Amino acid sequence: MELLKVEGLKKSFGRTDVLMGIDFSLQKGEVLAIIGSSGSGKTTLLRCLNFLETPNEGKITVSGHAVYDSTDKKRKSAKEKRENQLKFGLVFQSFNLFPQYTVHKNITLAATLALKNTAKKEKMTGAQKAAALAEIEAKADRLLAQVGLSEKKESYPCQLSGGQCQRVAIARALALDPEILCFDEPTSALDPELTGEVLRAIKSLKGGDRTMVIVTHEMEFARNVADKVIFMADGVIEEVGTPEELFGAPKSPKLRAFLQKDKDI
Amino acid sequence: MFSSLSEWFSKELPAIGERFVNAFLPESAEEFMTIAESLWSGFTTTLELFALTLLFALPLGLIISFGSMSKFKPLKYLMKIIVWIVRGTPLMLQIFIVFFIPGIVFNNPIFKQDRFLAALITFVLNYACYFSEIYRGGIESISVGQYEAGQVLGMTKAQTFFHVVLLQVIKRILAPISNEVITLVKDTSLVRVISVIEIIKVAERFSSQGLLWPLFFTSVYYLVFNGILTLLFGYIEKKLSYFRS
Numbered sequence A: 001m002e003l004l005k006v007e008g009l010k011k012s013f014g015r016t017d018v019l020m021g022i023d024f025s026l027q028k029g030e031v032l033a034i035i036g037s038s039g040s041g042k043t044t045l046l047r048c049l050n051f052l053e054t055p056n057e058g059k060i061t062v063s064g065h066a067v068y069d070s071t072d073k074k075r076k077s078a079k080e081k082r083e084n085q086l087k088f089g090l091v092f093q094s095f096n097l098f099p100q101y102t103v104h105k106n107i108t109l110a111a112t113l114a115l116k117n118t119a120k121k122e123k124m125t126g127a128q129k130a131a132a133l134a135e136i137e138a139k140a141d142r143l144l145a146q147v148g149l150s151e152k153k154e155s156y157p158c159q160l161s162g163g164q165c166q167r168v169a170i171a172r173a174l175a176l177d178p179e180i181l182c183f184d185e186p187t188s189a190l191d192p193e194l195t196g197e198v199l200r201a202i203k204s205l206k207g208g209d210r211t212m213v214i215v216t217h218e219m220e221f222a223r224n225v226a227d228k229v230i231f232m233a234d235g236v237i238e239e240v241g242t243p244e245e246l247f248g249a250p251k252s253p254k255l256r257a258f259l260q261k262d263k264d265i
Numbered sequence B: 001m002f003s004s005l006s007e008w009f010s011k012e013l014p015a016i017g018e019r020f021v022n023a024f025l026p027e028s029a030e031e032f033m034t035i036a037e038s039l040w041s042g043f044t045t046t047l048e049l050f051a052l053t054l055l056f057a058l059p060l061g062l063i064i065s066f067g068s069m070s071k072f073k074p075l076k077y078l079m080k081i082i083v084w085i086v087r088g089t090p091l092m093l094q095i096f097i098v099f100f101i102p103g104i105v106f107n108n109p110i111f112k113q114d115r116f117l118a119a120l121i122t123f124v125l126n127y128a129c130y131f132s133e134i135y136r137g138g139i140e141s142i143s144v145g146q147y148e149a150g151q152v153l154g155m156t157k158a159q160t161f162f163h164v165v166l167l168q169v170i171k172r173i174l175a176p177i178s179n180e181v182i183t184l185v186k187d188t189s190l191v192r193v194i195s196v197i198e199i200i201k202v203a204e205r206f207s208s209q210g211l212l213w214p215l216f217f218t219s220v221y222y223l224v225f226n227g228i229l230t231l232l233f234g235y236i237e238k239k240l241s242y243f244r245s
């Protein structure tokens, strides 16, 4: 069974139709790259997956469980909403780190706040709570090591380079163990010499059963890291296939033109 | 009046000098101490009004700012109208109105016994409206990315506001808030229009007895107090300078 299934997803803002029926599915452990020219609706698609936008029509299913279904008008409880939200993680183009917290606290904040709530609800003992807290902190340390920023643990975001900020943002998203981790052009806010470190960090996450959806303008990267590539144009999926198929033998004229433009730069 | 300039110099000038000395210099250390003390007792009213106004107006302003940013249109416009009226009319007029309404409209002049309460209510409402606009500006200046980051990390709206946004808002609004706070110290002198005895009212009594220095000396109280506030705000600003947002 697919981990993620998107069916007939439509989204418009006022009178502009941005997504006009998106269908795709993803297996557990797969890496999907989404490419396409500016304004084709890539960000909107990711935002719909992460509940930052509400689609007008369609269905989103994770492991057979509908997290969004436009035909189902039943209101979801706050708990269910949160559970659905946490199935997805999102790394923003502009990082959106919390400036007043250290790198380490940025990673632990959400989990710590959630712990406070469950501790109250389930009447955890002080020792249980302390153990859970220690686990959250230890995990943050492991994630920081993974993105190569252990020595920046106590720094504040304003003391970091853009590339370092984005690696912290990746660790922050990973801290909540999302089933599907999404990236929206994770390197386009960075100086060219900093994109490499971030792309390497993302590449190192591949493997095992980590499922990722990456919107990117880095064609080389998409080709190397993705199992599956979607080319979007004007709110629809114009072409989908393996990197070899899309980059090696593009069928659609729009994709050919898009790839040609990328080569010309 | 004077036949010559030399006569003016020899007669009037010394008299002016004497009146000047009498008006501007305390006669004795005792006189200075007693007057400084009654000025201080007037200043405690000022301080009390100042502290209580901040205590209530700072949180009330937050509530009003939430109201004026509400998606529920009637509430939003109600708040905007209140803020428009309060900011669009003189504080002195508002003090009079609040003071006289219970007596004239409800035939129950409750504020006759407690004039200070009338002043306090007016100040709280007035300052809450000014604060609410500062808060609104601060809250709206925080990028939506901060809220969205909170949401995708599974935080509730309240958690995102109190743990992510609030401190950034405080950092941004510190300068305009400190301006308002210092204005508040000076605005407290308006309460004398409904005969609440504050420091300037006390000093004025002495000047009607021919003493000018108490009037000047009140400025020392204001200057010292505002100096302390300025240092305090500078300290908070420094404390929050460890991050940029």
Ligand SMILES: Nc1ncnc2c1ncn2[C@@H]1O[C@H](COP(=O)(O)OP(=O)(O)OP(=O)(O)O)[C@@H](O)[C@H]1O
Pocket (backbone or CB within 6 Å): A013, A016, A018, A036, A037, A038, A039, A040, A041, A042, A043, A044, A045
């Ligand atoms: N909140 C919004 N309100 C109105 N229109 C919007 C909104 N968000 C996006 N759009 C429009 O939707 C279209 C698709 O935008 P989107 O950001 O999804 O494109 P994109 O593929 O991510 O482009 P880019 O490569 O430049 O990031 C654009 O025409 C944009 O103007």
Ligand SMILES: [Mg+2]
Pocket (backbone or CB within 6 Å): A042, A043, A044, A184, A185
């Ligand atoms: Mg985009």
